[in-house]
Amino acid sequence: MDKIIGNRIVVKRDNAELIKNGIILPNTSKKYCGTIIECGDKCSILKAGDKVYFSQHAGSDYGDSMIMTEADVYAYVRDEIRKPMPNWLLVRLGRKPDEYIFKGGKLFVDHTYNPTHHASVYGVVEQMPEKIIYKLSKSGEAKGNSMQWDTDLEVEVGDTVWFSFTEVMYNLGVDFDKGNKMDDKKYFREDNGDIVMCVDYSQCFVAKRGDEIICLNGYCLIEPILEYSDSVLEDWKEPVQSKNFGYVRCKGKPVREYESKTWVDADVEVGDLVMISRGWALQLEHPLHRSFDNQTTLYKVQPRGIIASVPDEETAHSINVKQPKQRKKV
Numbered sequence: 001m002d003k004i005i006g007n008r009i010v011v012k013r014d015n016a017e018l019i020k021n022g023i024i025l026p027n028t029s030k031k032y033c034g035t036i037i038e039c040g041d042k043c044s045i046l047k048a049g050d051k052v053y054f055s056q057h058a059g060s061d062y063g064d065s066m067i068m069t070e071a072d073v074y075a076y077v078r079d080e081i082r083k084p085m086p087n088w089l090l091v092r093l094g095r096k097p098d099e100y101i102f103k104g105g106k107l108f109v110d111h112t113y114n115p116t117h118h119a120s121v122y123g124v125v126e127q128m129p130e131k132i133i134y135k136l137s138k139s140g141e142a143k144g145n146s147m148q149w150d151t152d153l154e155v156e157v158g159d160t161v162w163f164s165f166t167e168v169m170y171n172l173g174v175d176f177d178k179g180n181k182m183d184d185k186k187y188f189r190e191d192n193g194d195i196v197m198c199v200d201y202s203q204c205f206v207a208k209r210g211d212e213i214i215c216l217n218g219y220c221l222i223e224p225i226l227e228y229s230d231s232v233l234e235d236w237k238e239p240v241q242s243k244n245f246g247y248v249r250c251k252g253k254p255v256r257e258y259e260s261k262t263w264v265d266a267d268v269e270v271g272d273l274v275m276i277s278r279g280w281a282l283q284l285e286h287p288l289h290r291s292f293d294n295q296t297t298l299y300k301v302q303p304r305g306i307i308a309s310v311p312d313e314e315t316a317h318s319i320n321v322k323q324p325k326q327r328k329k330v
Contacts, residue, residue, distance in 0.1 A: 071145040090127035150256040164203040215252030222246040243281035265303035280305030
């Protein structure tokens with residue numbers, strides 16, 4: 001009999017079957033889950049008998065089963081308890097995609113037109129991983145399921161966390177660039193319709209624990225200053241939120257090391273007025289579904305995305321004047 005070595009596992013896939021006229025027909029749509037029938041000697045978390053959920057492109061066929069590594073698995077069930085693998089959280093989403101929650105209650109919206117705007121980017125942590133992993137290969141790149149930076153696991157069960165909308169879209173099985181459905185779904189739909197999603201911890205930005213705010217993965221929350229855009233009327237300028245400058249409102253614990261040695265954090269403190277690198281000024285939530293702070297626009301930025309501290313808003317405005325936006329020629 002073959003012996004499974006290392007951190008590999010042998011999984012008997014749970015393929016759905018269709019019975020028609022007393023004949024069992026295999027379902028053409030595969031399920032990306034199964035039961036472990038054998039583990040290698042280097043497996044640190046999984047055991048034979050665990051039910052596991054794995055990514056769409058995981059593993060290889062092994063007889064009538066599959067062989068893959070622990071890194072291909074994102075969640076498992078043991079003793080009827082669902083648990084995430086290292087670097088993943090199990091989060092119950094705060095709302096459904098078609099819900100618009102406001103002070104007076106709920107409305108239902110058509111979320112198929114622009115699903116990225118309606119993605120639920122917050123939820124309550126239900127299960128924690130045993131650990132998070134940061135491990136680099138000899139070439140200095142993140143190895144296997146490693147994080148891209150060395151940090152601490154700073155959330156607890158019961159915390160509300162805010163995370164990337166791209167994480168939500170991919171894990172719901174929606175390719176938001178092409179609008180296509182994908183099979184690689186990383187969520188569980190409960191009987192009441194709630195969605196419990198596997199969320200990559202590196203894609204989490206901030207958590208709330210009661211009144212306490214905890215910035216995760218070294219992120220800062222930055223409130224943009226107001227700038228004045230061009231107007232056809234010389235005597236009037238329209239105020240807009242800057243994508244270049246803002247005040248640091250909350251700061252996370254710095255990461256110890258990045259995978260890429262070219263990533264360097266700026267030294268900033270809460271209250272500093274800072275200049276943000278191009279492309280980093282991304283809002284924590286879409287304004288339509290703002291839940292962290294219903295009134296304030298906040299950008300989530302790691303300090304490596306901050307260029308410099310700025311003494312005052314007058315200096316910030318003068319820098320913008322010296323570097324006008326380029327307009328496309330028609």
